[in-house]
Amino acid sequence: MSNNGKGVLTGEFFMEGDVACAEGAIAAGCRFFAGYPITPATEIAERMARRLPQVGGVFIQMEDEMASMAAVLGASWGGAKSMTATSGPGFSLMMENLGLGIMTETPCVLVNVQRGGPSTGLPTAVGQGDVMQARWGSHGHYEIIALSPSSPQEFFDLTITAFNLSETYRVPVVILADEAVGHMTERVVIPPPEQVHTVDRRKPTVPPDEYLPYKAEGDGVPPMAVAGDGYHIHVTGLTHDERGYPAMNAEAQDRLIRRLVAKIRDNADDIIILTERDLDDAEVVVIAYGITARVSMLPIEMARREGIRVGLLKLVTVWPFPEKRLIELAGQVKAFVVPELNMGQIALEVQRVVGSRARTIPVPHPGGTVHDPKVILEAIRSAAQ
Amino acid sequence: MTQLAQREIAETHPRDVLLRQDRLPHIWCPGCGLGIALNCFLGALMKSGLDLKKVAVVSGIGCAGRVAGYINLDSFHTTHGRAIPFATGLKLANPELKVVVFSGDGDLIAIGGNHFIHAARRNMDITVICVNNFNYGMTGGQLGPTTPTTAFTTTSPYGNREHPFNIPYLAAGSGAVYVARWTTLHVRRLERSMIEALQKKGFALVEVISPCPTLYGRRNKMPTGVEEMEYYRRKSVIRHGADPRDVEIRYEGEIVVGKFVDVEKPTFIDLLPNDNR
Ligand code: SF4
Numbered sequence: 001m002s003n004n005g006k007g008v009l010t011g012e013f014f015m016e017g018d019v020a021c022a023e024g025a026i027a028a029g030c031r032f033f034a035g036y037p038i039t040p041a042t043e044i045a046e047r048m049a050r051r052l053p054q055v056g057g058v059f060i061q062m063e064d065e066m067a068s069m070a071a072v073l074g075a076s077w078g079g080a081k082s083m084t085a086t087s088g089p090g091f092s093l094m095m096e097n098l099g100l101g102i103m104t105e106t107p108c109v110l111v112n113v114q115r116g117g118p119s120t121g122l123p124t125a126v127g128q129g130d131v132m133q134a135r136w137g138s139h140g141h142y143e144i145i146a147l148s149p150s151s152p153q154e155f156f157d158l159t160i161t162a163f164n165l166s167e168t169y170r171v172p173v174v175i176l177a178d179e180a181v182g183h184m185t186e187r188v189v190i191p192p193p194e195q196v197h198t199v200d201r202r203k204p205t206v207p208p209d210e211y212l213p214y215k216a217e218g219d220g221v222p223p224m225a226v227a228g229d230g231y232h233i234h235v236t237g238l239t240h241d242e243r244g245y246p247a248m249n250a251e252a253q254d255r256l257i258r259r260l261v262a263k264i265r266d267n268a269d270d271i272i273i274l275t276e277r278d279l280d281d282a283e284v285v286v287i288a289y290g291i292t293a294r295v296s297m298l299p300i301e302m303a304r305r306e307g308i309r310v311g312l313l314k315l316v317t318v319w320p321f322p323e324k325r326l327i328e329l330a331g332q333v334k335a336f337v338v339p340e341l342n343m344g345q346i347a348l349e350v351q352r353v354v355g356s357r358a359r360t361i362p363v364p365h366p367g368g369t370v371h372d373p374k375v376i377l378e379a380i381r382s383a384a385q
Numbered sequence: 386m387t388q389l390a391q392r393e394i395a396e397t398h399p400r401d402v403l404l405r406q407d408r409l410p411h412i413w414c415p416g417c418g419l420g421i422a423l424n425c426f427l428g429a430l431m432k433s434g435l436d437l438k439k440v441a442v443v444s445g446i447g448c449a450g451r452v453a454g455y456i457n458l459d460s461f462h463t464t465h466g467r468a469i470p471f472a473t474g475l476k477l478a479n480p481e482l483k484v485v486v487f488s489g490d491g492d493l494i495a496i497g498g499n500h501f502i503h504a505a506r507r508n509m510d511i512t513v514i515c516v517n518n519f520n521y522g523m524t525g526g527q528l529g530p531t532t533p534t535t536a537f538t539t540t541s542p543y544g545n546r547e548h549p550f551n552i553p554y555l556a557a558g559s560g561a562v563y564v565a566r567w568t569t570l571h572v573r574r575l576e577r578s579m580i581e582a583l584q585k586k587g588f589a590l591v592e593v594i595s596p597c598p599t600l601y602g603r604r605n606k607m608p609t610g611v612e613e614m615e616y617y618r619r620k621s622v623i624r625h626g627a628d629p630r631d632v633e634i635r636y637e638g639e640i641v642v643g644k645f646v647d648v649e650k651p652t653f654i655d656l657l658p659n660d661n662r
Binding site: 058062067079080230232236246 | 461475481500
């Protein structure tokens with residue numbers, strides 16, 4: 001194992017998805033990990049426990065997932081890029097401090113390697129049932145960013161992207177992976193450090209007596225001073241004003257929540273990443289993410305061979321939802337086919353966005369395994385009619 | 386007013402620099418002990434010799450949790466019970482910082498109890514000031530993890546049927562390297578213990594027994610702060626080095642105060658692996 005200055009493990013590997021995620025984090029500059037063992041995300045913690053001390057970082061196994069998420073936020077305010085990784089039950093416990101991260105605009109990354117739920121469900125088997133939880137799981141109304149990898153390589157790449165987005169927009173970024181991708185082992189290419197693009201949070205340029213910690217700049221994001229910088233910041237989960245002071249009134253709530261929502265919505269075009277295949281002539285579009293996007297490749301190919309003009313819209317960014325692109329496509333296609341390892345979560349979003357402009361055909365699956373490609377093929381055929 | 390008297394009126398208090406003036410007056414009730422606890426803490430900070438640019442204060446939720454909002458240092462008002470794990474991340478990301486958790490007994494010992502014992506077990510290098518007022522103040526005076534058996538609260542209307550936590554014993558048993566308890570009557574000793582705790586390497590705990598006349602005192606025959614202080618005066622006994630097992634607080638009983646634990650042990654940071662292989 002070779003290490004260069006930035007800790008980027010440059011080379012070509014046969015690597016497990018979870019391990020690739022950990023390497024992506026380190027390449028992105030992550031130097032703090034707090035977590036709690038949980039299948040199928042444990043390998044990320046194990047890799048970080050081994051790797052972080054080698055690059056001057058800190059790994060800590062916390063007593064539970066609430067503590068893990070709290071420690072990740074604390075570390076971010078200590079100036080470190082920080083991350084945790086978990087699965088369904090732990091994700092539920094992290095919702096509390098995910099909300100604190102949103103409210104206090106704390107950059108950090110939260111990986112959820114999804115398994116079958118609800119509750120303990122199927123710890124060792126794949127699921128995609130936490131998509132709406134990633135969107136709405138913490139109380140109150142907020143916007144969040146969530147990315148979904150379909151391969152170990154993408155797990156590596158998107159972990160870097162997740163850190164960059166979290167540092168840019170000062171928001172916790174969720175990686176909605178799944179057990180299949182997390183436990184899949186295949187070729188992963190890690191580039192040399194100079195080819196790894198990383199972003200660091202914007203720091204204040206004004207002296208402490210002029211600094212308003214929650215006064216946003218043009219993009220809706222305030223520059224961030226951390227503890228020890230000499231700015232004597234106050235950070236609270238209460239509704240606060242630009243000074244960061246609690247402000248218990250409707251006007252302050254209005255200003256803060258509108259900005260927190262707008263900084264994601266208004267920058268959606270820059271945040272959203274989509275992978276499109278064969279959409280130019282498509283009359284049917286399969287919308288999928290994570291492992292299901294990969295599973296959909298075969299039925300799409302089979303349908304193409306049958307002469308059905310079908311393409312794939314892979315949601316690399318699941319949240320914010322690519323409403324604009326969907327509305328564009330809705331004018332061109334007959335139907336959207338939405339296979340996912342839940343009983344219809346993104347399908348409902350598609351329906352909400354496209355309305356009566358095109359048909360939405362959900363292909364629900366409770367998880368535990370992936371779709372039988374024939375079921376997706378069947379849905380594509382019916383969509384083409 | 387004579388010239389002399391005018392000169393004797395100070396415009397500012399030497400500790401004012403440590404308070405966010407623009408956030409005062411505070412929200413605490415008349416007779417509440419939190420102001421005293423905060424004042425002792427500010428004094429301790431000034432006398433500790435610490436670089437105050439490198440001190441961060443983390444609170445959870447509750448009346449004591451509001452302390453972070455009044456202190457003019459880097460300060461964090463986090464979620465209920467999670468001040469200690471937040472502080473853990475803060476400290477580990479920047480070990481140069483002195484990280485202090487200032488919160489209440491409900492926050493630290495009930496909802497945050499698991500974090501409290503694990504941070505002590507790891508000997509995480511943080512100072513914890515736990516203000517114990519025997520009930521939940523912010524939500525209107527409910528039963529807490531420290532409410533003495535038989536005491537009345539809004540959720541123990543027939544008298545508390547539970548056994549309370551003995552916080553020094555819990556801390557010591559979990560591995561804290563410094564454990565002291567004082568009441569808000571013992572301001573000088575409390576301040577001295579806070580200085581020691583701030584200078585201590587490792588998990589240092591100071592428990593502050595503090596009046597909540599509005600909610601706890603009123604329901605338990607001490608309706609004013611003065612009466613609670615009078616109780617502390619009558620019933621507290623200084624016993625340095627007391628076995629933490631023996632310092633449980635019973636209803637209307639003796640309050641053993643003093644420094645119970647002061648030992649050396651490697652901290653979590655001391656023991657971090659540092660293999661640049
Ligand atoms: S409710 Fe009790 S603890 Fe809270 S401010 Fe009032 S007296 Fe103090």
